[in-house]
Amino acid sequence: MAISSKHTDVRETNPLRRTLADVRHGLLGLHKALIVAEQLTYERIYGRVDSTGQLLQLVMNDPWFTWLHPLSNMVVRIDELLDGHDQPTVDDVAILLTEIRGLIRPSELGDGYERSYYEALQRAPDVVLAHCEMKKLLTLPSV
Numbered sequence: 001m002a003i004s005s006k007h008t009d010v011r012e013t014n015p016l017r018r019t020l021a022d023v024r025h026g027l028l029g030l031h032k033a034l035i036v037a038e039q040l041t042y043e044r045i046y047g048r049v050d051s052t053g054q055l056l057q058l059v060m061n062d063p064w065f066t067w068l069h070p071l072s073n074m075v076v077r078i079d080e081l082l083d084g085h086d087q088p089t090v091d092d093v094a095i096l097l098t099e100i101r102g103l104i105r106p107s108e109l110g111d112g113y114e115r116s117y118y119e120a121l122q123r124a125p126d127v128v129l130a131h132c133e134m135k136k137l138l139t140l141p142s143v
Contacts, residue, residue, distance in 0.1 A: 015141035016088045023100065024078045026137045030104070030130040031071050034117075037124035038065055067116040070103055090140065097138050104134055 039049055042064050049055045059065045078096065081088045106118035120127045 014087060016090065016093050017082060019093060019137075019141050020078050020082055020088060020096070023097070023134075023137050024075060024082070026130075026134040027071060027075050027078070027100070030127070030134050031068065031075065033124065033126040033130040034068055034071070034120055035059060035065070037120045037127050038068070041123070067113050070113055074100060074103060094140055097140065100134075101138055104131060 035055070039055060039058075042058070042062075043049055049058065059068065074096075081092060081096070103113075104117070105114065106121050107114035108118050109115075110118070121131060
């Protein structure tokens with residue numbers, strides 16, 4: 001699940017591409033905050049993570065971090081839209097934004113992703129800030 005950094009500073013004139021680039025940037029910030037929050041909890045239980053490489057291996061392969069994969073996959077989907085030869089359509093962007101809204105909907109009573117997301121929001125102020133920033137980005141531009 002490699003996440004390219006090619007689009008982090010996109011200066012697009014197309015409002016849909018600019019929205020996708022902004023949402024991508026917001027998702028990366030949220031993803032990073034969640035990884036840090038999960039790392040801290042993981043280290044309390046299992047001991048120190050010694051390197052960035054070890055953390056990357058954990059994020060990709062350890063069941064503790066598996067719940068973060070849908071967020072990583074969403075960034076990859078945005079990359080594919082931005083890298084495509086065709087311009088994204090309003091429908092493409094609207095569908096993605098709807099899916100992301102669902103993805104960042106925590107649930108105290110849910111299982112899996114929703115529950116893990118809820119718990120991260122409860123224990124990590126940086127996750128709360130990234131979540132709030134992300135929510136601001138989830139509107140379609142006027143085209």
